[in-house]
Amino acid sequence: MSRRPLTIGRLASAAGVNLETVRYYERIKLMPPPARTASGHRAYEEGHIRRLAFIRRARELGFSIEQIRTLLALAEPTRASCAEVQEVAQTHLDEVRAKLADLAKLERILAETVARCSGDPAPTCPVLDILTTQKRA
Amino acid sequence: MSRRPLTIGRLASAAGVNLETVRYYERIKLMPPPARTASGHRAYEEGHIRRLAFIRRARELGFSIEQIRTLLALAEPTRASCAEVQEVAQTHLDEVRAKLADLAKLERILAETVARCSGDPAPTCPVLDILTTQKRA
DNA sequence: CTGCACCCCGTAGCGGCTACGGGTGCAAGA
DNA sequence: TCTTGCACCCGTAGCCGCTACGGGGTGCAG
Numbered sequence: 011m012s013r014r015p016l017t018i019g020r021l022a023s024a025a026g027v028n029l030e031t032v033r034y035y036e037r038i039k040l041m042p043p044p045a046r047t048a049s050g051h052r053a054y055e056e057g058h059i060r061r062l063a064f065i066r067r068a069r070e071l072g073f074s075i076e077q078i079r080t081l082l083a084l085a086e087p088t089r090a091s092c093a094e095v096q097e098v099a100q101t102h103l104d105e106v107r108a109k110l111a112d113l114a115k116l117e118r119i120l121a122e123t124v125a126r127c128s129g130d131p132a133p134t135c136p137v138l139d140i141l142t143t144q145k146r147a
Numbered sequence: 148m149s150r151r152p153l154t155i156g157r158l159a160s161a162a163g164v165n166l167e168t169v170r171y172y173e174r175i176k177l178m179p180p181p182a183r184t185a186s187g188h189r190a191y192e193e194g195h196i197r198r199l200a201f202i203r204r205a206r207e208l209g210f211s212i213e214q215i216r217t218l219l220a221l222a223e224p225t226r227a228s229c230a231e232v233q234e235v236a237q238t239h240l241d242e243v244r245a246k247l248a249d250l251a252k253l254e255r256i257l258a259e260t261v262a263r264c265s266g267d268p269a270p271t272c273p274v275l276d277i278l279t280t281q282k283r284a
Numbered sequence: 285c286t287g288c289a290c291c292c293c294g295t296a297g298c299g300g301c302t303a304c305g306g307g308t309g310c311a312a313g314a
Numbered sequence: 315t316c317t318t319g320c321a322c323c324c325g326t327a328g329c330c331g332c333t334a335c336g337g338g339g340t341g342c343a344g
Binding site: 017 | 323324
Binding site: 186 | 289290291
């Protein structure tokens with residue numbers, strides 16, 4: 011099948027993940043320990059690529075490591091319960107929406123403040139004003 | 148003037164900051180080391196409250212510690228250059244907008260995916276599908 | 285004078301990596 | 315055949331911005 015052994019480096023680039031991150035995932039037991047060659051090098055299988063790629067995509071979507079653990083467990087048996095997966099995803103979505111709202115508020119305040127800047131070397135500065143004055147939010 | 152000594156605890160609650168955080172700010176030299184009583188307790192002045200409150204508001208607006216160092220330096224002389232302050236704030240605003248865009252994209256993907264969930268204990272799950280399938284973003 | 289809140293300090297932990305340093309293995313070119 | 319140079323091995327420390335912990339000492343009110 012495979013001409014060349016699936017080393018950690020090849021696994022990492024196949025899944026689009028940093029090599030050190032793969033070793034980190036093994037340490038925290040998110041990736042299972044692979045077989046070893048006689049000289050101690052890690053020897054992976056195809057399945058590891060799929061698992062690592064799953065993890066990477068979940069991270070890109072902002073799921074936490076612990077959430078990914080749950081998702082991986084739920085994905086494992088073929089008869090996974092969509093409802094449980096949905097719950098994890100919904101929880102994460104709620105968190106994302108909360109952060110989004112916070113960040114949008116921030117953006118508005120910053121944008122308004124910066125927009126008031128004259129650019130002059132003036133003694134009064136809207137940015138410093140907002141930081142110096144009692145908050146009103 | 149002040150009836151009671153301005154201890155770290157009173158400073159912290161006056162500025163709305165955790166007490167441990169104040170000691171942390173002192174360690175990283177964001178707050179200057181205050182005078183000490185004979186028994187070694189920290190004795191602050193009014194100015195410390197203003198500085199700490201400035202820091203807290205800047206943190207609430209998402210400025211990094213290093214950015215705050217810069218802002219504090221620029222705020223110090225009365226003849227601060229608004230242009231330099233504006234630059235720091237604009238940089239931060241750009242970062243906030245980038246994160247906002249990322250998060251909004253995330254929200255959309257998650258929301259669409261979760262919306263497709265039937266809630267049934269079905270074998271196929273849109274959330275797992277998106278994690279298992281090659282990404283398309 | 286006792287009890288308790290407050291303060292002192294140093295250190296370790298959080299999440300999710302990333303980097304470093306010092307050593308071995310392995311494949312391919314000269 | 316030798317050697318070059320990359321890939322791999324491992325443990326540990328660092329990043330950010332705190333927060334928590336543990337084992338003490340201090341100050342004030344009842």
